[in-house]
Amino acid sequence: MSSTAQATASTRRVVFPFTAIVGQEEMKLALLLNVIDPKIGGVMIMGDRGTGKSTTIRALADLLPEIPVVENDPFNSHPSDPELMGDDVRSNVQQGNNVPVVQRKVLMVDLPLGATEDRVCGTIDIEKALSEGVKAFEPGLLAKANRGILYVDEVNLLDDHLVDVLLDSAASGWNTVEREGISIRHPARFVLVGSGNPEEGELRPQLLDRFGMHAEIRTVKEPALRVQIVEQRSEFDQNPNPFLEKYQPQQDELQQRIISAQNLLPSVNLDYDLRVKISEVCADLDVDGLRGDIVTNRAAKAITAFEGRNEVTIDDIRRVITLCLRHRLRKDPLESIDSGYKVEKVFGRIFGVEIPELANASKNGTGIKTGVR
Numbered sequence: 001m002s003s004t005a006q007a008t009a010s011t012r013r014v015v016f017p018f019t020a021i022v023g024q025e026e027m028k029l030a031l032l033l034n035v036i037d038p039k040i041g042g043v044m045i046m047g048d049r050g051t052g053k054s055t056t057i058r059a060l061a062d063l064l065p066e067i068p069v070v071e072n073d074p075f076n077s078h079p080s081d082p083e084l085m086g087d088d089v090r091s092n093v094q095q096g097n098n099v100p101v102v103q104r105k106v107l108m109v110d111l112p113l114g115a116t117e118d119r120v121c122g123t124i125d126i127e128k129a130l131s132e133g134v135k136a137f138e139p140g141l142l143a144k145a146n147r148g149i150l151y152v153d154e155v156n157l158l159d160d161h162l163v164d165v166l167l168d169s170a171a172s173g174w175n176t177v178e179r180e181g182i183s184i185r186h187p188a189r190f191v192l193v194g195s196g197n198p199e200e201g202e203l204r205p206q207l208l209d210r211f212g213m214h215a216e217i218r219t220v221k222e223p224a225l226r227v228q229i230v231e232q233r234s235e236f237d238q239n240p241n242p243f244l245e246k247y248q249p250q251q252d253e254l255q256q257r258i259i260s261a262q263n264l265l266p267s268v269n270l271d272y273d274l275r276v277k278i279s280e281v282c283a284d285l286d287v288d289g290l291r292g293d294i295v296t297n298r299a300a301k302a303i304t305a306f307e308g309r310n311e312v313t314i315d316d317i318r319r320v321i322t323l324c325l326r327h328r329l330r331k332d333p334l335e336s337i338d339s340g341y342k343v344e345k346v347f348g349r350i351f352g353v354e355i356p357e358l359a360n361a362s363k364n365g366t367g368i369k370t371g372v373r
Contacts, residue, residue: 014240014241014244015058015059015061015062016055016058016059016233016236017059017062017063017243017244017247017248017250017251018056018059018060018062018063018251018254019063019247019250019251019254020232020236020243020247021052021055021056021059022220022225022228022229022232023220023225023229024051024052024056024217026215026216026217026323027043027045027047027053027056027215027217028056029215029303029319029320029323030043030045030213030214030215030323031043031056031057031060031191031193032060032258032306033213033299033302033303033306033320034191034193034212034213035060035064035191035258036258036261036262036265036302036305036306037262037265037298037299037301037302038189038190038191039298040212040213040295040298040299040302041170041171041192041210041211041212041213041291041295042170042191042192042193042194042211042212042213043191043192043193043194043211043212043213043214043215044155044194044195044196044203044208044211044213044214044215044327045193045194045195045196045215045217046195046196046197046198046214046215046216046217047195047197047198047215047216047217047218048197048217048218048219049197050219051217051218051219051220052217052229053153053195053217054151054153054195057108057149057151057193057195058108060108060149061105061106061107061108061148061149062105063251063254063255063258064105064106064255064258065106065255065258065259066103066104066105066106067103067104067106067147068101068102068103068104069101069102069103069104069147070085070089070099070100070101071099071100071101071102072100073086073088073089074086074139074143074144075089075139075143075146075186075187076104076107076144076146076147076148077089077090077146077187078147079093079099079101080093083173083187083189084146084147084187084189085187086186086187087185087186106147106148106149107144107145107147107148107149108148108149108151109141109144109145109148109149109150109151109190110151110153111141111150111151111152111153111158111166113153113154113157113158115141115162117161117162117165118140119140119141120140120141120142120162120165120166121140121142121165121175121177122137122138122139122140122142122143122175122177122184122186123137123138123140123177123179124136124137124138124177124179124180124182124184125137125138137177137184137186139186140175142166142169142175142186142188142190143175143186143188145188145190146186146187146188146189146190147187147189147190148190148191149190149191149193150166150170150190150191150192150193151193151194151195152166152192152193152194152195153195153196154195154196154197154200155194155195155196155203156196156197156198156200156201156202156203157196157200157201160204160207163203163207164207166192167192167207167210167211169188169190170188170190170192170210171210173187173188173189174186174187174188175187175188192211194211205330208327208328209288209289209291209327209328210291211327212291212295212298212299212324213295213299213320213323213324214323214324214326214327215323216326216340257306257308258306260305260308261302261305261306261308262305264305264308264310265301265302265305267310268301268304268305268309268310268311268312269310269311269312270297270300270301270312271311271312274300274312274314274317275297277317277350277351278293278296278297278300278317278321279293280350281296281321281325281343281346281347281350281351282296282325284346284350285325285328285329285342285343285346286329286330287325287328287329288328288330291328292324292325292328295324296317296320296321296324296325299320299323299324300312300316300317300320300321302320303316303319303320304316314351314353317347317351318344318347318351318353321343321344321347322340322343322344322347325343326340326342326343329342329343
């Protein structure tokens with residue numbers, strides 16, 4: 001690490017390293033795939049309290065490579081991509097003006113539970129707009145989250161209207177604020193991560209369907225793993241810097257894999273026959289709409305790119321299809337079986353493959369291996 005990087009690292013808040021997180025493979029995989037392709041549409045993480053949801057999301061933001069942003073811009077505008085620029089930066093670039101650029105860590109923005117719509121979307125100062133003839137816009141959390149991660153803890157306790165606003169921005173990549181005939185629009189491209197505890201209430205199905213993936217996490221049951229997690233956390237809390245140094249090579253390697261996967265993604269091919277079978281699975285499971293098909297296609301390509309390959313295999317689809325579809329199934333209140341099991345069963349029948357028994361793995365809070373550790 002260079003002396004500049006070390007200086008920056010020393011002034012930053014220490015964050016538990018992503019590669020040191022034990023278990024919860026399903027959540028880690030879903031987060032990584034959304035970072036490789038943000039168009040997957042975010043992750044809903046449902047699980048017990050105290051299972052490391054917030055720790056993992058902060059660790060992911062800290063792991064990501066720095067990005068070029070226009071200096072002092074409230075929207076973290078990209079210096080060359082018009083889709084990721086605020087209006088002022090875009091007009092400057094179009095006029096051929098030089099815009100100052102800095103490298104910055106990807107931001108993780110926490111949405112507080114009691115946030116108002118003005119705090120989330122931003123406000124327009126009508127008096128200033130009328131008296132001075134300028135569009136006086138005070139940016140909100142969606143502006144800050146552009147090109148970053150927006151984390152909503154206890155999303156199932158958030159006002160439905162606010163959840164709608166967040167999901168609309170996440171889907172369109174833009175936030176529009178309108179008041180008294182004045183309209184302001186700015187880019188709001190972010191990876192939306194919601195988490196919640198099912199005991200505190202479910203999200204409405206139509207809102208749940210808008211999240212690209214759904215990861216279920218459970219408390220790790222295996223005593224040896226629990227001890228390992230507790231020891232690691234104590235070691236990190238007592239002396240964070242040596243702990244971070246120990247994991248730095250793995251962090252660097254994973255960061256490089258993410259960058260390579262983002263570059264490789266456009267050239268990944270998903271065979272037509274496999275796409276037809278994915279749609280057969282969705283139709284067989286009676287999934288409403290086409291979001292399930294689209295997200296499964298994207299996620300399968302992202303996991304293929306993450307592993308450095310160009311051709312999607314049946315196994316790639318198997319590893320992501322449950323994450324993409326389990327929350328889109330219509331729930332029968334009398335049914336006791338896990339919706340993930342249902343997806344795997346239909347997948348196995350249509351793709352003609354035998355699904356290995358994953359029940360024990362899911363009980364331990366592990367499961368799909370991401371190759372991170």
